[in-house]
Amino acid sequence: MIEPLSYYIDGINNKDRIVLSRAITLIESTVPAHRVVANQLIEYCLKQEKQSKRIGITGSPGVGKSTFINALGAEIIANSQSLAILAIDPSSTITKGSILGDKTRMYEIAYHKDVFIRPTASSNYLGGIAQNTYQTILLCEAFGFDYILIETVGVGQSEIEIKHLTDLFMLLVLPNSGDELQGIKRGVMELADIIIINKADKANEQQAKISVAQLKSVLPLLNYQNKEWNNIVLQTSSIEKIGIDNTLKYIESYFSKVNIESIRKQQLLSWKNNLVIQLIQEKIMSNKNIKTIIDEFLANDAYSYKQIQKINTQLESLINKLDS
Numbered sequence: 001m002i003e004p005l006s007y008y009i010d011g012i013n014n015k016d017r018i019v020l021s022r023a024i025t026l027i028e029s030t031v032p033a034h035r036v037v038a039n040q041l042i043e044y045c046l047k048q049e050k051q052s053k054r055i056g057i058t059g060s061p062g063v064g065k066s067t068f069i070n071a072l073g074a075e076i077i078a079n080s081q082s083l084a085i086l087a088i089d090p091s092s093t094i095t096k097g098s099i100l101g102d103k104t105r106m107y108e109i110a111y112h113k114d115v116f117i118r119p120t121a122s123s124n125y126l127g128g129i130a131q132n133t134y135q136t137i138l139l140c141e142a143f144g145f146d147y148i149l150i151e152t153v154g155v156g157q158s159e160i161e162i163k164h165l166t167d168l169f170m171l172l173v174l175p176n177s178g179d180e181l182q183g184i185k186r187g188v189m190e191l192a193d194i195i196i197i198n199k200a201d202k203a204n205e206q207q208a209k210i211s212v213a214q215l216k217s218v219l220p221l222l223n224y225q226n227k228e229w230n231n232i233v234l235q236t237s238s239i240e241k242i243g244i245d246n247t248l249k250y251i252e253s254y255f256s257k258v259n260i261e262s263i264r265k266q267q268l269l270s271w272k273n274n275l276v277i278q279l280i281q282e283k284i285m286s287n288k289n290i291k292t293i294i295d296e297f298l299a300n301d302a303y304s305y306k307q308i309q310k311i312n313t314q315l316e317s318l319i320n321k322l323d324s
């Protein structure tokens with residue numbers, strides 16, 4: 001059953017959460033008829049004037065992202081602001097349990113009227129995380145949330161993708177020795193606008209202080225690109241709620257300093273880029289001749305350089321035909 005476009009637009013304008021949930025399901029659908037309505041809905045959302053603060057939160061599993069979001073979220077709603085929390089779910093079948101776990105970590109805020117929590121599924125195509133998440137962000141923004149917090153799984157490519165979809169990128173790390181610090185991927189650290197040492201509980205205060213000092217000494221060596229903001233290191237205990245109010249102050253300060261227009265322009269461009277790659281992939285992979293070449297390549301158990309050369313030549317000659 002497919003609802004007309006007006007159903008989704010009215011629902012979003014009337015702040016109907018059930019319709020918002022359905023709209024997210026709609027944009028995740030790959031059924032062509034759904035895609036038509038989904039694309040019209042996205043176009044509508046992009047024209048809206050509302051602006052949420054889009055924040056990406058990453059860090060290794062177990063570092064405390066969900067607990068931190070619970071604490072930060074409580075602070076946000078205490079300020080009478082609303083928020084949507086999107087948890088990126090890279091392989092929904094495997095991590096269903098952990099999303100449920102996340103919801104229990106967000107016990108304080110999960111059922112609050114101004115909070116909306118939703119796992120966002122990635123699909124199996126290239127850039128799937130980015131596609132669905134970006135469109136879900138647009139839906140939530142049109143709905144009118146003040147904040148949109150996106151929790152990544154903290155593995156691989158998803159962190160980098162999220163950087164391109166959000167206005168502010170936060171990295172959570174643990175208070176630990178210098179050895180641990182070296183384990184944090186430099187690439188991710190360079191993208192982070194705010195680095196948070198979480199689990200800086202009262203009992204861990206000493207260690208946290210050392211970690212903050214170590215990280216601060218590393219900051220100048222990083223190739224951080226934002227000219228309007230200096231990347232910073234903060235510490236929090238998400239369980240004991242230490243440093244959370246301070247973190248929110250820095251978040252506000254960040255948004256008052258950076259040029260959101262230009263960040264958004266970049267986001268749109270990055271999304272469009274993604275979209276076009278996805279389209280090309282879909283079209284090319286569904287071409288009969290190309291499918292035959294690929295199937296033949298995959299059907300062969302062995303691997304040789306010759307095979308690669310062959311498939312390369314075959315594909316090239318097909319693409320050359322496009323030119324003529």
Ligand SMILES: Nc1nc2c(ncn2[C@@H]2O[C@H](COP(=O)(O)OP(=O)(O)O)[C@@H](O)[C@H]2O)c(=O)[nH]1
Nearest residue numbers: 061062063064065066067105198199237238239
């Ligand atoms: N001591 C302490 N434990 C924390 C803190 N934040 C999170 N945790 C715990 O760390 C574990 C993993 O937290 P979770 O939020 O699920 O991490 P995520 O995988 O990054 O989302 C849970 O047992 C939390 O209770 C903190 O600030 N202090």
Ligand SMILES: [Mg+2]
Nearest residue numbers: 065066102151
């Ligand atoms: Mg989590």
